[in-house]
Amino acid sequence: MIATILRQTPEDERAGIAAWRQLTDILAQRGNQLSDQDIHRSLRALAVLRAKVPERVRRDCAEAVAQRGRFAPLVAFYANDVPAVSATMLRHAKLAEADWLALLPSTGPMARSVLAGRKDLPEGVRRALVALGAASVALPQPVAAPEVVPVLADAAAPAPDTGHSQISELVRRIDKFQASRAQPSAAQDLRSAFVFETGPDGIICWVDGITRGAAIGLSIAEAAYGGEPGVDGVAAGAFRQRAEMVNARMILEGMPADSGEWRFSALPWFDPATGQFCGYRGNARRPYRNETPYGRGAADEAGDSIRQLIHELRSPLNAISGFAQIIAGQMFGPVNQSYRAMAESIISDAAAVQAIIDDLQTAAQSGGPGDNTTPGEIVDIDALLRHVEADLEPLLSDNRVDLNVSRVGGPFRVRADDAGARRMIGRLLTALVDVSQAGTMVVGQLVCEPLPDDMLQLRVVRPSTIRFATASDLLDPGFSPEGEAPGAAILSLGFSLRLVDSLARGVGGRLDIGHNALTLFLPSANAEGEAGLDIQRGEESRVPEKG
Numbered sequence: 001m002i003a004t005i006l007r008q009t010p011e012d013e014r015a016g017i018a019a020w021r022q023l024t025d026i027l028a029q030r031g032n033q034l035s036d037q038d039i040h041r042s043l044r045a046l047a048v049l050r051a052k053v054p055e056r057v058r059r060d061c062a063e064a065v066a067q068r069g070r071f072a073p074l075v076a077f078y079a080n081d082v083p084a085v086s087a088t089m090l091r092h093a094k095l096a097e098a099d100w101l102a103l104l105p106s107t108g109p110m111a112r113s114v115l116a117g118r119k120d121l122p123e124g125v126r127r128a129l130v131a132l133g134a135a136s137v138a139l140p141q142p143v144a145a146p147e148v149v150p151v152l153a154d155a156a157a158p159a160p161d162t163g164h165s166q167i168s169e170l171v172r173r174i175d176k177f178q179a180s181r182a183q184p185s186a187a188q189d190l191r192s193a194f195v196f197e198t199g200p201d202g203i204i205c206w207v208d209g210i211t212r213g214a215a216i217g218l219s220i221a222e223a224a225y226g227g228e229p230g231v232d233g234v235a236a237g238a239f240r241q242r243a244e245m246v247n248a249r250m251i252l253e254g255m256p257a258d259s260g261e262w263r264f265s266a267l268p269w270f271d272p273a274t275g276q277f278c279g280y281r282g283n284a285r286r287p288y289r290n291e292t293p294y295g296r297g298a299a300d301e302a303g304d305s306i307r308q309l310i311h312e313l314r315s316p317l318n319a320i321s322g323f324a325q326i327i328a329g330q331m332f333g334p335v336n337q338s339y340r341a342m343a344e345s346i347i348s349d350a351a352a353v354q355a356i357i358d359d360l361q362t363a364a365q366s367g368g369p370g371d372n373t374t375p376g377e378i379v380d381i382d383a384l385l386r387h388v389e390a391d392l393e394p395l396l397s398d399n400r401v402d403l404n405v406s407r408v409g410g411p412f413r414v415r416a417d418d419a420g421a422r423r424m425i426g427r428l429l430t431a432l433v434d435v436s437q438a439g440t441m442v443v444g445q446l447v448c449e450p451l452p453d454d455m456l457q458l459r460v461v462r463p464s465t466i467r468f469a470t471a472s473d474l475l476d477p478g479f480s481p482e483g484e485a486p487g488a489a490i491l492s493l494g495f496s497l498r499l500v501d502s503l504a505r506g507v508g509g510r511l512d513i514g515h516n517a518l519t520l521f522l523p524s525a526n527a528e529g530e531a532g533l534d535i536q537r538g539e540e541s542r543v544p545e546k547g
Helices: 002-007 013-033 036-052 055-066 072-079 083-090 097-106 109-116 123-131 166-182 184-189 233-240 298-328 337-365 381-391 393-399 418-434 492-506 526-541
Strands: 193-198 204-208 245-252 260-270 277-285 378-380 402-409 413-415 441-448 455-461 510-513 517-523
Touching: 002 013, 002 036, 013 036, 013 055, 013 072, 036 072, 055 072, 055 083, 072 083, 072 097, 083 109, 097 123, 109 123, 193 260, 233 245, 245 277, 298 337, 378 381, 381 393, 381 402, 381 418, 381 441, 381 455, 393 418, 413 517, 418 441, 418 455, 418 492, 418 517, 492 510, 492 517
Parallel strands: 402 441
Antiparallel strands: 193 204, 193 277, 245 260, 260 277, 378 413, 441 455, 455 517, 510 517
């Protein structure tokens, strides 16, 4: 088989790609069974084909055989490719310790930086990487900086969590967006310019003026989409033509001083002796004000990204729910009972997910400067709380948890809109019921007393599972208290508390996390309510009697 492949000379790119895939697959599966001569000829053929096979194809092949990458010569061959291909292979390849030790001297700094980040390598290999010295690692693993938590003033930032879910990651993105809106002065610390150089493959291999990790390894040969780090189609098109790039767009991630949008210009350069294309050399700067549409800043772009993500979640959800309603309603004819039951379950689940998406959208839109508004609507929290308690009865029954909220004082009127107040109280109580152990009771008090700040309070005693948790733990989207109920809300306790606080601050209130209880403060409207009643009584007293 391999002799047949080697005898053929690829006539075009398609044939070269086919030969590359076949040789890679054979070496990955049966490399240890081939003769030394066949191995040498196969690797030589791959080396000749590499310049003719697109990087995307080489990267896909590396990803396809990485899990089966137990043939050391093939791993070594891919390890000396461009960074994107090399990293794909080295992140997952599994070799014996002796093979790793033999391979390390032939790898470059970029490949060693990938291996240095792996936790599953033999101890001998890790010692060898340390012995090679820090200078041999091009991109050491970054130390994550604590994120700013713009919720409670006395809460520390949550610790990084490598095991958080996609929802938790979205929560972190919302927090980062809101923190950037709340701290506009941070833009003054942004770096303003840098210079760079790429290889013939378009990968940035040298940079000066910013942190190396922000740009090294980024490709200017392929366009990036969806707000991901990379360049726009202008740069990618110019690269294919080996043409000059003028004011192309680049997005970087990394430290706050380096990340964000850049404009860059670059020229191709060629070997004076051979005329061979060697790459691009260029410089980058921050965009001018007139180059940003309508003066929109990076924070607005982050908000647009979150809103776009929410839109992409909502659209397929509506379609799924709509089809389920058609089936459950038998709109196109009779449907089997089991299918109708399944459709009704889908409708119920879709409604729950819809509520989650609404919460995400609310969190993305609230919490910034100027969001605090005082609505004119007056809500009776006592009556609203009774409705919430009735809505929670199925959840309380499923979790075998009791809820007891006593009333102290009154009346319980606040300045807020009905929907927002219902969401605040419902989300707070639901989250605390979710983390309560079966057979326990969630105890609270609704208090309305003459206070200096004239605030109504809803105090809820901490469930035993979070009795000793710190404020930073409770606000961490990845925090999972011991004893959490199996059906706990997907958006977690941390997200729920952040959402409640954002909604409360929107009407002039707040959520405080105390040592023994969580307290929701809402602005009292009792004085306004009494004034309204006095006016009404006065008008009634002036109505003339008939006859």
